[in-house]
Amino acid sequence: ETGVTQSPTHLIKTRGQQVTLRCSSQSGHNTVSWYQQALGQGPQFIFQYYREEENGRGNFPPRFSGLQFPNYSSELNVNALELDDSALYLCASSLGAGTGGYEQYFGPGTRLTVT
């Protein structure tokens, strides 16, 4: 069973640029959630995708957008990068979404540095 994978591992971008981060969900999982973890803080929920549709969003501006593909892999796009976007971006997949309380399995993250 393959776990959650993310690419790239590290990324350095300049303020104002755009970035795309990728995530492959664990086999059999149809739900992907994205989190931002700033240094010294806990992860913060960005949004979730369930069966290719956005299924909830945290307190992040519209320049954070996402996509989920038919194979349930996902992308996180961030436009007009700001210095404060520097963080570890985590992807988590789960068997489903909703009040069942599905356990989320995390990938290793992508470390984004904005200069």
Next chain:
Amino acid sequence: AQSVSQHNHHVILSEAASLELGCNYSYGGTVNLFWYVQYPGQHLQLLLKYFSGDPLVKGIKGFEAEFIKSKFSFNLRKPSVQWSDTAEYFCAAHNNAGNMLTFGGGTRLMVKP
């Protein structure tokens, strides 16, 4: 809005000492609770979870947590820590819709050999 707070930011223990990490959540509805661990250089891993039933839940590596609804708490415990338990520990709660995990700020545990 849902929130999770962890009161201990840094904890230093000697091996064989007992551990208790505090976690409180503020949420009025049905809540699912989790403890995750992040070992140095590794990704977040689930230690244990509470959905319903017995409020004392046992997880991996000898960890356990107790859900006390009246105190809105879900404290993590281990009777005897090992050097290999050095890591950062995160408490998290699921909202009613089950689509958002809210994390606490984390507790960095260092166990001295």
